[in-house]
Amino acid sequence: MENFFVFAGVAILALMIPIIYRILVGPTAIDRIVAVNVIGTKTTVLLIVIGMLYERVGMFVDFALTYALLNFVGSLAAAKFFDRVNPAKSFSTMKAEEPQE
Amino acid sequence: MYRIVIFSLLFGIWVVFSGLIDIFHLTLGFIACLFITLISSDFYFTNRSKGLGNRLTEIAKIPGYLLWLLWEIILSNIHILKLALTPGDIKGLDPSLIRVKTDLKTDYGKYILANSITLTPGTITIDIDGDELLIHSISRHTKMGVEEEIMEQKVSNVFEIEDS
Amino acid sequence: MIINTICIFLVSCGLIFFIGGAVGIIRFPDFYTRMHAAGKGDTCSMILILTGLSLYILHEPTTANFLVVGKILFIALFIMSTSPTSTHALIKAGFEEGIKMWKREDEKEGQE
Numbered sequence: 001m002e003n004f005f006v007f008a009g010v011a012i013l014a015l016m017i018p019i020i021y022r023i024l025v026g027p028t029a030i031d032r033i034v035a036v037n038v039i040g041t042k043t044t045v046l047l048i049v050i051g052m053l054y055e056r057v058g059m060f061v062d063f064a065l066t067y068a069l070l071n072f073v074g075s076l077a078a079a080k081f082f083d084r085v086n087p088a089k090s091f092s093t094m095k096a097e098e099p100q101e
Numbered sequence: 102m103y104r105i106v107i108f109s110l111l112f113g114i115w116v117v118f119s120g121l122i123d124i125f126h127l128t129l130g131f132i133a134c135l136f137i138t139l140i141s142s143d144f145y146f147t148n149r150s151k152g153l154g155n156r157l158t159e160i161a162k163i164p165g166y167l168l169w170l171l172w173e174i175i176l177s178n179i180h181i182l183k184l185a186l187t188p189g190d191i192k193g194l195d196p197s198l199i200r201v202k203t204d205l206k207t208d209y210g211k212y213i214l215a216n217s218i219t220l221t222p223g224t225i226t227i228d229i230d231g232d233e234l235l236i237h238s239i240s241r242h243t244k245m246g247v248e249e250e251i252m253e254q255k256v257s258n259v260f261e262i263e264d265s
Numbered sequence: 266m267i268i269n270t271i272c273i274f275l276v277s278c279g280l281i282f283f284i285g286g287a288v289g290i291i292r293f294p295d296f297y298t299r300m301h302a303a304g305k306g307d308t309c310s311m312i313l314i315l316t317g318l319s320l321y322i323l324h325e326p327t328t329a330n331f332l333v334v335g336k337i338l339f340i341a342l343f344i345m346s347t348s349p350t351s352t353h354a355l356i357k358a359g360f361e362e363g364i365k366m367w368k369r370e371d372e373k374e375g376q377e
Binding site for chain 3: 120171175177182185186194219227228237239
């Protein structure tokens, strides 16, 4: 069973590499923020798997919880920041400009 | 009445998270929960006109709703997996914007509806304006699903029980 | 033994869905479709993997293990409700910045 947990951890870690590609290349800044958010969710899972490996899940679960909270607050703050940087358009003004289907 | 419910919820969460059941930590938690209940009990359960019976039926219906949502999440993931693993030109992709009107009245109901729409196959809520939802859908096939309004009925069935 | 099999099955399903999300994030053509892959692929696979792990922990039912499983389920519920919220926030920020949508008709007209 331990071998399987090692495999799962390595697989999650390997799946982070393509997303790092999106962080490096991503055409817009928001693409990069989304990629960081996805990596954060993966890290939450990875922390619990590491806890299973070292047989100290009780400790690592707290880390995972904190990481999930920080990830959520971080992405909300980034989204809010982009709203402030570019406040030109809002939903109600967009509605007037777009052609109705 | 509501203060007691909030206090017991907070205290339960404290006991689960601290995991230490001795007198010192329980007292600490008791004081902290009491303080939080005193200063911020107005924030939770803003709609207090509902009766106790309605609350209980609402709580009893939530697990069924969650199970249905889980099934939908699994379906949506299979959909994404199929799209992502299509070789060559991805033919399933045909993105478009839709507007949908809802009949839900409370903010909480709208929040649950928007989250559920995001988690079900092929659609993401971009914005809510009054009672209009702006939705981005990934293909024609999934667009039909939103307009049938099955989900809205489910949400209003669970979270907006009328007094009768 | 049965519990081990169920755990392995759930974690493997989660890993497969993670692969779907990662490939989607790389291959999809524009920002909005990438958000689809990012917002959904993660939630489901996270729930599956955490359920599998908590089943494995419940192998030895002690009080401490029950507390740990409670915390893990709380994490799952928390991510399940916050992941769509951050998806809305980010996609709304992108929408208001005016990122263009990729459309199939446009591409066909461009080719002809």
